Amino acid sequence: MKPIQLFDPASSTYTYVLFDEGTRDAIIIDPVDVQLERDLATLREYGLKLLWTVETHAHADHITSAGQLAELAGARTAAPAGCGITTAAVQLKDGDTLSFGHEQIKALHTPGHTAGSMSFLWREHVFTGDTLLINGCGRTDFQSGSSEALYHSLTQVLFALPDATTVWPGHDYHGRTHSTIAAEKAGNARVAGKTLAEFTAIMAALHLPKPKRIDEAVPANLSSGLRHDAGGEAMLTARPAQGYAGDVSPQLACQWWQAGDAVLVDVRTDAEREWVGFVPGAVPLAWKQWPGMVMNSAFDDGLLAAVPADKKVVLLCRSGVRSIAAARRATELGLEAYNILEGFEGDPDEHAQRGRKNGWRYHGLPWRQG
Ligand SMILES: N[C@@H](CCC(=O)N[C@@H](CS)C(=O)NCC(=O)O)C(=O)O
Ligand SMILES: [Fe+2]
Known part of the structure; x- marks a missing residue:
């Protein structure tokens, strides 16, 4: 049994989907935001239920789709505890396992590329993230990297695995797909047969250019890829969008709502509302659309009953993903529909106290302040 290996050409990132052949429960490792549709299509094609998204580290070169997959496919998010990805539901420690059906992966802390970096062992396969690449x-040289720590992770942790273990890297920049522990132990140009001093000298002499997207990617990845559209000044005009009237800030939505110009519809599930907090006066109307699910007529009926023809509708969810899908549907139904950016997400400082299972957080939403 082999993992499904998927490639993002822009960042040369490999994403992996593993699943239990009987139960069809699945896990995805290092998903990339711009490949969201491809990954959802892969899940549909194989008939899989995504239980987990897992990161090997907080990436510097691309943005994860973990947060979006959590919303759209119902997955839970897991990330190495040492990576500062505060939104991840499960903070993995060395030796922790994640189960999907009768299968499981085991987390191996392999610091060096970043201090929190992990590799994941599944059967006779190891997913090495950016710890071990092919050759x-x-x-x-950035993000808490350490060549001493990496040398230890490579020689003592990964090279201690059985020789026949298949190595599935987080990137390859030369079109190679996989390797083995035996091959890397014998021939890896940076580490095979090298002393720590030699390895450290090689790493210090690389002088690689900084990843192009590092300043944008790292902060976004610390929130499972959900917050890169957020921050800055409150936006007080709607921003045009594809397939619905526009995106609005929570502040603008609140102004419209308080002025009686718009109906506020909360498309989160009952469970989310209960855990995270209600928005008093919002119309609760859950948007459910898992891969393969047909149209949700309860949503359509509820929406048309709640929104008079002369009013706008502003749609709120947890992070601003489902509310986009709901705004598109509302538009198809003839309404002037807006998506509230960022949804109920927000203040990262509050997260530690409020975040529960899925890292849900209270937002400093205008309608919560009074
Ligand atoms: N050129 C790429 C960055 C490539 C890069 O720095 N990759 C990182 C992984 S995030 C690395 O560790 N590369 C090791 C190497 O190229 O030897 C970009 O601009 O995004
Ligand atoms: Fe990386």
């Missing part, structure tokens, strides 16, 4: 390894 290479992750760089150690």
